[in-house]
Amino acid sequence: MLTDIHEGKTLPPVVKHVTQEKINLYAEASGDYNPIHVDESFAVKTPFGGTIAHGMLNLAYVSEMMTAAFGRNWLSGGRLRAKFKEVARPGDTLTISSTVNSIEKRDGVSYANCSFEVRNQKGEVVVAGEATAKFSRGQE
């Protein structure tokens, strides 16, 4: 878990490579077999021109980063708001980054309000949003 949480702190970034194999595996795990994700012959005829990763797969990387930073406090009390702005395709490399924008105390509990972004290798924002997690005294 992260220590020394303060305003302006940057969470350790996460880098992920999108592959069709991972998308297929994600479809299997989630039960989301929307053909835009798993059927190239279908997807090529859509405005996307090919398969795309599930938006929730891209967002899962954000949750993973928050879990690494805040541990169980993310699983119990974590909040997020995300907008899916661009699609991720097989072959893309995604970089997930986040910064603590503010710290607030409510009922004696400290909360870190973070902004996050998922960008592809071209620098385009794929997912953007805010996440909040409480953190313990040892992390301050």
Added chain:
Amino acid sequence: MQGNTVNYEELVPGYEFPLASYELSASLVSKYVQAVDGAGDGFVPPLAITVCAIATMAGSISLPPGTVAIHASQDLEFFKPVPIGTTVECHIRVVQKIARGKMGMLILELGIFDQGKEKVQSGKATIALPA
């Protein structure tokens, strides 16, 4: 309505999708963790819970051939860690429907509960789909 599917016209504010219940088994979580390159820690990754609920809901919407539904935004709040092996029940209802030309936006509210009827997650999803 055909079989277990619902069409766009039926998706009006207040519509509740049939309750979906599913077990977050070790094999499902393992597959999920592998797909997201994650690290297992004995609890179900929170988005693994959400996505099963959303997939169940999305799979029940009947879309015109050749078209797709796209996830536009997602809000979530997690209330408690969920141990692997937990069975959860998912409640999803339409809270708003917005028509934008040939596309529609559905705003859905979701609540996920464990066997003890305790809420483990709540959230709001915006889905864009052909009107």
